[in-house]
Amino acid sequence: xxPYRSSKCSRASLRTWHNLKQKIKGNLPLYxxxxxxxxxxxxxxxxxxxxxxxxxxxxxxxxxxxLGHGMFGSRxxxxxxxxxxxxxxxxDYYEKTADDINETLDQETGVTTTTTNVExxxxxxxxxxxxxxxxxxxxxxxxxxxxxxKSDYVGSNNASIKLATTTEGHGEIFNPPKPAAPxxxxxxxxxxxxxxxxxxxxxxxxxENWLLQRQAQVSEFGNIIVTFTVPGNTSRHVGDLIRFExxxxxxxxxxxxxxxxxxxxxxxxYYLVSKIHHKITPTEYKTDFELIKNSFAKRIPGQxxxxxxxx
Numbered sequence: 001x002x003p004y005r006s007s008k009c010s011r012a013s014l015r016t017w018h019n020l021k022q023k024i025k026g027n028l029p030l031y032x033x034x035x036x037x038x039x040x041x042x043x044x045x046x047x048x049x050x051x052x053x054x055x056x057x058x059x060x061x062x063x064x065x066x067l068g069h070g071m072f073g074s075r076x077x078x079x080x081x082x083x084x085x086x087x088x089x090x091x092d093y094y095e096k097t098a099d100d101i102n103e104t105l106d107q108e109t110g111v112t113t114t115t116t117n118v119e120x121x122x123x124x125x126x127x128x129x130x131x132x133x134x135x136x137x138x139x140x141x142x143x144x145x146x147x148x149x150k151s152d153y154v155g156s157n158n159a160s161i162k163l164a165t166t167t168e169g170h171g172e173i174f175n176p177p178k179p180a181a182p183x184x185x186x187x188x189x190x191x192x193x194x195x196x197x198x199x200x201x202x203x204x205x206x207x208e209n210w211l212l213q214r215q216a217q218v219s220e221f222g223n224i225i226v227t228f229t230v231p232g233n234t235s236r237h238v239g240d241l242i243r244f245e246x247x248x249x250x251x252x253x254x255x256x257x258x259x260x261x262x263x264x265x266x267x268x269x270y271y272l273v274s275k276i277h278h279k280i281t282p283t284e285y286k287t288d289f290e291l292i293k294n295s296f297a298k299r300i301p302g303q304x305x306x307x308x309x310x311x
């Protein structure tokens with residue numbers, strides 16, 4: 001029999017509001033890696049629905065590819081063919097200020113040289129990574145980033161350069177406001193009035209506010225991809241937020257073994273369901289999952305954390 005149902009969605013358009021609703025209600029399914037120690041080993045029916053006996057990591061740490069896709073830094077040249085103007089916009093994975101410092105250690109002399117990093121304090125327009133993350137630190141409630149803020153890849157704005165047409169301000173310069181008085185003619189910055197040519201459909205495409213961030217977010221979600229198959233469950237949907245633990249929490253059994261809790265720093269944590277495939281045959285019902293995430297379960301060294309008030 002052919003598979004019953006298959007569905008998938010764009011990784012950049014998953015249901016963020018649904019994930020937040022899941023977290024608020026505490027309705028987060030927990031899938032655990034439980035390898036079979038011997039042939040014929042069986043678990044209770046409740047555990048079988050959430051037990052993963054094998055999984056595959058199909059993507060992990062595509063650092064050079066991420067660099068080329070502008071995940072750590074990129075640049076946009078937004079050109080307006082109507083006004084014959086352009087603007088330079090830069091995107092950065094971390095937001096830095098002129099107060100940031102770089103420390104360089106001379107291996108021969110052992111002397112550390114401290115310099116002020118003013119790369120991100122120029123006069124160009126800048127945007128930064130402020131995406132919703134799957135894993136949030138309990139210390140400062142900020143995302144657990146995939147790369148250290150001290151990495152050489154951060155700030156590589158020329159690694160990916162985009163050229164796009166912008167319509168910024170067109171809604172104002174081609175659509176004059178209605179005059180405040182009958183004999184008063186409102187004009188725009190290019191002398192467009194109600195009695196001259198105007199374009200009532202002129203709108204801003206806001207390319208400066210989303211193009212670089214979108215390509216970075218898509219690249220970010222393509223880093224860690226995990227697939228596995230579990231017993232069929234029609235309650236799971238594309239866009240759901242779930243937990244996956246590697247290795248899993250091993251409960252006590254009849255042998256009175258001590259309960260062990262181990263969480264893998266890189267592959268445990270929260271995931272989004274990006275693809276799901278329900279397969280129904282005359283003998284079984286299985287569900288294939290593809291999971292993606294854009295953060296680590298535990299914060300890696302190098303990402304600055306700020307203590308909370310009173311903490």
